[in-house]
Amino acid sequence: MEPEAGPLPLIVLTGFLGSGKTTLLRRLLASTEFHDAAVLINEFGAVGLDHLIVRNLTDSAVLLQSGCVCCSIRGDLSEALMQLLTQRDRGEIPRFGRVIIETTGLADPSPILATLMCHPALRHHLRLAKVAATVDAVLGEANLDRHPELIKQIAAADHLILTKMDLASRESSERLRRRLSALNPAAAIDQAIYGRVDPSLIARLGARSAPTMVVAGEEASASFAPTHQRPAGQPVSSFVITLSEPVDWAAFGLWLSLLAYKHGAALLRVKGILRVVGSDLPVLIHGVQHLIHLPEHLSAWPSEDRSSHVVFIALGLERQAVERSLRKFLRLENPALRGAA
Amino acid sequence: MCGLCGIFGDSRHWSDEIVRDGDSVPVWQRRRERQHRITLINKILTPYRVTVADWQGEKLVVRGPTGRCELAETVGDLWQKAEIAAGRPLDPLDAQFLEAPDGT
Structure with a gap:
């Protein structure tokens, strides 16, 4: 060079x-x-x-x-x-x-x-x-x-x-x-x-x-003031949901599609790497507001961590409710997960 | 594709994608996945007294408690049709939904 x-x-x-x-x-x-x-x-x-x-x-x-x-x-x-x-x-x-x-x-x-x-x-x-x-x-x-x-x-x-x-x-x-x-x-x-x-x-x-x-x-x-507080009073929250068990793609897809349908305007960003039942390789998901992109297969895991991580950036959505809702959908497929937080 | 209407560009919904290793997915497996998904949808909609059935492997027939029927092209417009059939909104973050027993 x-x-x-x-x-x-x-x-x-x-x-x-x-x-x-x-x-x-x-x-x-x-x-x-x-x-x-x-x-x-x-x-x-x-x-x-x-x-x-x-x-x-x-x-x-x-x-x-x-x-x-x-x-x-x-x-x-x-x-x-x-x-x-x-x-x-x-x-x-x-x-x-x-x-x-x-x-x-x-x-x-x-x-x-x-x-x-x-x-x-x-x-x-x-x-x-x-x-x-x-x-x-x-x-x-x-x-x-x-x-x-x-x-x-x-x-x-x-x-x-x-x-x-x-x-x-x-x-x-x-x-x-x-x-x-x-x-x-x-x-x-x-x-x-x-x-x-x-x-x-x-x-x-x-x-x-x-x-x-x-x-x-x-x-x-002069413009260093934080901009994460929305004028309407709804804070931008960012949180990650981690799932140690492989997720059922159908259950996850139905959940995310319903969440995007109902709360898409508040869903500023969702991005995740998933360990999916039936696949050894990770799947990448991207979404913004109502728009969710086709899932993308990665050729390898980026680290030793084999858990699923889904990051949310949202306006006024509570992490606890989002996580409870996701886990409820995943339990529909696998009742053995019943009792998981 | 848009999660709101599901019809930007083509009729495929992002969640239709079958996430499996390898390039090709045999027809029987696609059918099985579709049936699996419909089973899950029915579990989700049980508290709303809405049922969903496959129609020729192409559409979803959404039937409400009063017998009202709607056709959904994909999961993208399923939820809107299910709300119409149920006569009330569906919200995955609603406390009543979260408190409902799993799959009943």
Whole structure:
């Protein structure tokens, strides 16, 4: 690899919960342009999963465990970046040529950008190359109305990638495109169909060009206030349900479909890795609000842990009720589990 | 696919996917899985006095306590049809639902 002259380019990949950030990240990491990328992943959840999903693509994936980048761990972010750079210089990890930060779906990216630009050491080693934001073409308009975080993400982006175009109608995607253009006229708007993006987008994201946006440090620093409390008073809760026994797929699918039908608006994100009866390999599930994606088979377990973990990010749903409900459905298939909490 | 209506793009629902190792799933196994799912649906809907039966392996016949019948294409629209047939909402987080004895 050619030695990098000057600061390494850094891409911030943001986008609302379930809008396809990790899918895009996997595409990028599988491309030749990004073969030399180190990745920092931040998730707002008790148990992070995204780093497991991308681990087989890069040895340099790090999960920031302590919560949301946007309001609590700017220190954690700068420390993680400094640690990556130090390990790179010592030869402890591959000599990466660029860095990607995947933010939590709830992050306001401006404090992250401020950290990168204002940190006394980082600003000499890293430079912001791009801010890319994924926007769900199906739910984007509704999310814009409900979630101010999304507006901040769109406003900060150099590239907006409309995802799930295969699921959206032409009219609604055009309406969303116009709205995004109005919100951020300077951003390029691309699209992803079935998770695939135009190769030229990958090339443009991978181009080691100068940053295309400038955020005034003081303005960015002024917006550090937590954004997880909804204006209507409903808190965003995050919890994980762990199941040690293999789950019956039919019972789980019926439960999740009914939960999404009845409480989809409150179900900001559901993501899980499942150990399913009849399969030795894990199954990955993704969902956002009413939308649940086809389950995905993974080729191997990411760790020795063979339990199922399902992470929920929800508005006003109580963990206890959700877990009781799931276990009740699973007992329908296996009465032997009766008595389990 | 959308959990609300289940009809974005095609008529397949995400939960129709049979999660098994290997590429192909024989027809008999698909039928058995479908029957298994219908058995579970009937257990879930017992407190609502709603029953569900297979129709030609293609649709679900949803029958309410008054004899009212609805046809559901997939699990995606099953719950809406079951609510219509039952004449009341279904909520997996409702205390009454959670307190009901399992499978009765």
